[in-house]
Amino acid sequence: MPKRVGLREVAELxxxxxxxxxRAYTPGTSISEAxxxxxxxxARKLGYRPNLLARSLIKGKSGIIGVxxxxxxxxxxxxALEALSRRLSQAGKHILIFTAENPAHMADVHVEDLxxxxxxxxxxxxxxxxxxxxxxxxxxxxxxxxxxxxxxxVPGMVTVTGAGRxxxxxxxxxxxxxxxxxxxxxxxPLSSRELESGFIGYATSKGLPPPExxxxxxxxxxxxxxxxxxxxQRRRPDAIFCVNDHMAMATIEVARDEFGLKxxxxxxxxxxxxxxxxxxxxxxxxxxxxxxxxxxxxIIDLLLQDPKERHPSRIIVEGVLKCRGSTKRT
Amino acid sequence: MPKRVGLREVAELxxxxxxxxxRAYTPGTSISEAxxxxxxxxARKLGYRPNLLARSLIKGKSGIIGVxxxxxxxxxxxxALEALSRRLSQAGKHILIFTAENPAHMADVHVEDLxxxxxxxxxxxxxxxxxxxxxxxxxxxxxxxxxxxxxxxVPGMVTVTGAGRxxxxxxxxxxxxxxxxxxxxxxxPLSSRELESGFIGYATSKGLPPPExxxxxxxxxxxxxxxxxxxxQRRRPDAIFCVNDHMAMATIEVARDEFGLKxxxxxxxxxxxxxxxxxxxxxxxxxxxxxxxxxxxxIIDLLLQDPKERHPSRIIVEGVLKCRGSTKRT
Numbered sequence: 258m259p260k261r262v263g264l265r266e267v268a269e270l271x272x273x274x275x276x277x278x279x280r281a282y283t284p285g286t287s288i289s290e291a292x293x294x295x296x297x298x299x300a301r302k303l304g305y306r307p308n309l310l311a312r313s314l315i316k317g318k319s320g321i322i323g324v325x326x327x328x329x330x331x332x333x334x335x336x337a338l339e340a341l342s343r344r345l346s347q348a349g350k351h352i353l354i355f356t357a358e359n360p361a362h363m364a365d366v367h368v369e370d371l372x373x374x375x376x377x378x379x380x381x382x383x384x385x386x387x388x389x390x391x392x393x394x395x396x397x398x399x400x401x402x403x404x405x406x407x408x409x410x411v412p413g414m415v416t417v418t419g420a421g422r423x424x425x426x427x428x429x430x431x432x433x434x435x436x437x438x439x440x441x442x443x444x445x446p447l448s449s450r451e452l453e454s455g456f457i458g459y460a461t462s463k464g465l466p467p468p469e470x471x472x473x474x475x476x477x478x479x480x481x482x483x484x485x486x487x488x489x490q491r492r493r494p495d496a497i498f499c500v501n502d503h504m505a506m507a508t509i510e511v512a513r514d515e516f517g518l519k520x521x522x523x524x525x526x527x528x529x530x531x532x533x534x535x536x537x538x539x540x541x542x543x544x545x546x547x548x549x550x551x552x553x554x555x556i557i558d559l560l561l562q563d564p565k566e567r568h569p570s571r572i573i574v575e576g577v578l579k580c581r582g583s584t585k586r587t
Numbered sequence: 588m589p590k591r592v593g594l595r596e597v598a599e600l601x602x603x604x605x606x607x608x609x610r611a612y613t614p615g616t617s618i619s620e621a622x623x624x625x626x627x628x629x630a631r632k633l634g635y636r637p638n639l640l641a642r643s644l645i646k647g648k649s650g651i652i653g654v655x656x657x658x659x660x661x662x663x664x665x666x667a668l669e670a671l672s673r674r675l676s677q678a679g680k681h682i683l684i685f686t687a688e689n690p691a692h693m694a695d696v697h698v699e700d701l702x703x704x705x706x707x708x709x710x711x712x713x714x715x716x717x718x719x720x721x722x723x724x725x726x727x728x729x730x731x732x733x734x735x736x737x738x739x740x741v742p743g744m745v746t747v748t749g750a751g752r753x754x755x756x757x758x759x760x761x762x763x764x765x766x767x768x769x770x771x772x773x774x775x776p777l778s779s780r781e782l783e784s785g786f787i788g789y790a791t792s793k794g795l796p797p798p799e800x801x802x803x804x805x806x807x808x809x810x811x812x813x814x815x816x817x818x819x820q821r822r823r824p825d826a827i828f829c830v831n832d833h834m835a836m837a838t839i840e841v842a843r844d845e846f847g848l849k850x851x852x853x854x855x856x857x858x859x860x861x862x863x864x865x866x867x868x869x870x871x872x873x874x875x876x877x878x879x880x881x882x883x884x885x886i887i888d889l890l891l892q893d894p895k896e897r898h899p900s901r902i903i904v905e906g907v908l909k910c911r912g913s914t915k916r917t
Contacts, residue, residue: 304726321683326672335665342656342686351704352684353651356672374681396634477863503863510869533807533833539840539869 271299322560323376325355333530334382340553348561378560380404400567402559406547407449417555417572424545425455427578428498428527433463436586437496437525440468441487448500456498480507488516496525502532506540525584541582548576601629652890653706655685663860664712670883678891708890710734730897732889736877737779747885747902754875755785757908758828758857763793766916767826767855770798771817778830786828810837818846826855832862836870855914871912878906
């Protein structure tokens with residue numbers, strides 16, 4: 258282990274002022290690249306490392322953003338995590354990960370941990386916030402930002418979400434325009450009521466029979482069973498909107514392989530998320546695409562903002578419906 | 588903001604000893620659930636929160652494990668991250684994420700950050716270690732663990748990987764047993780030479796012509812072009828081993844949709860990773876399945892181990908080849 262060296266030794270070796278050494282280690286301060294490199298070289302030679310943890314105690318800022326992930330396997334959040342981590346580290350901040358084992362019931366020990374690390378802000382991705390955690394954060398002055406594809410308004414908090422009701426309406430409109438008339442809706446638990454009411458509300462307002470709604474628990478097996486049930490009916494739906502692409506692909510498989518239906522012509526299928534495979538010829542799936550990049554940008558702005566400037570609000574970012582072969586009738 | 592309260596006030600209100608309060612906040616120490624709950628209740632009532640950052644300065648341990656992710660979008664690592672995060676938080680540790688923008692060239696600023704946070708250990712997932720970072724970590728006494736599906740031996744480091752050469756050989760053996768004779772190998776840059784030498788070595792040792800090898804840069808488009816090229820040849824391969832499932836699925840699409848080939852009978856396709864969709868009837872893909880759970884267990888053991896007990900070593904965990912319809916000739 259190298260012996261203890263301080264700022265002074267680094268400044269001497271680099272032949273710069275003490276202030277320059279300090280600036281070299283503070284992200285976002287003005288310093289020339291050449292000076293910064295000189296400081297870093299001297300620091301490396303001496304084995305000097307400023308202690309960010311000690312500094313965070315003095316400044317009251319840890320540079321750590323706590324991220325609670327409800328479902329780390331969700332493809333959307335893998336993409337979001339990558340973008341967040343890259344952008345935040347450019348700003349000298351880092352992500353400390355907390356997993357909500359059950360999005361509905363965050364273990365208290367995690368909450369305690371989170372506060373103990375003195376995170377500068379807390380970002381919830383696809384995780385519900387317990388009222389207890391919300392209260393703890395308010396007491397501790399830790400800003401909380403909620404990021405979800407879809408979410409209801411949460412009082413006293415900043416939320417960044419998609420436009421649930423509008424999206425539901427947009428999808429129903431597209432299906433009607435394509436000539437589908439007997440719509441069905443494959444939902445999952447904890448999904449947004451706004452999406453549902455937009456979709457079902459629009460269809461019924463246009464005089465269609467109320468879309469049948471099936472609730473599916475596990476992504477794959479549940480969707481397969483639900484698709485079989487829907488398609489076995491005497492008056493089966495001619496279009497199914499599934500609230501994620503995985504469920505939509507499972508529905509396509511069942512319709513094609515088990516019922517011999519031509520996707521698009523005999524059965525319209527719409528997904529949600531525009532996952533990587535949606536555009537592959539095998540699926541050619543019409544699906545709603547979330548504007549991940551602008552969402553992440555907004556979240557980063559919020560995370561880096563002065564907490565005093567941050568007010569409870571709901572930020573809605575609009576995406577697009579990618580219309581593909583799975584809803585083409587001809 | 589609540590006023591400053593200390594251990595003493597919590598101990599008084601909970602009517603327990605100071606040592607009991609300290610134990611209640613130290614993961615892994617012996618304390619009854621009832622006492623722990625009493626301490627937590629008193630702490631909540633008083634708004635007390637021990638400062639982990641301060642404690643980490645005293646103990647020299649931050650409770651933070653740095654994780655450098657080469658490719659956060661890789662499905663394998665989303666699964667691994669979830670398991671790691673859950674298990675580590677049970678042990679009172681947390682993951683601080685660092686992204687390697689380019690797995691081959693880790694930005695120096697990230698390295699500096701990482702050391703400044705005094706991470707207890709560093710886990711590299713699908714990321715290469717620059718010799719500079721390796722040196723910094725050695726100097727700082729920070730243990731480094733390398734986790735990859737496949738990797739060569741790295742001197743002076745603990746690695747947890749799959750058995751590259753054996754896997755390649757296992758896959759070639761399976762294809763030969765199924766009666767395939769003209770093998771091809773679709774590879775990606777930076778993948779393991781061991782896998783290749785196992786696959787190609789075994790095939791040639793059995794008197795087959797050396798498998799054609801194509802190198803593909805981008806997962807989807809590259810694989811589509813490569814599959815077209817391979818299948819357009821006069822003597823085209825009768826089996827293709829792709830080093831990830833995405834490439835294998837793209838190959839199946841091209842073979843089926845563009846060349847009208849019956850998968851399995853006319854063309855065998857093998858993937859790698861056993862991703863969620865591999866077992867779906869649409870793909871029915873033979874693929875190599877990594878033993879993620881035992882790998883994660885080994886990594887967690889290593890991360891929680893006393894650094895003095897940890898010696899450079901290579902831990903190889905064996906998976907299984909899932910034989911499905913894509914390599915069935917009949």
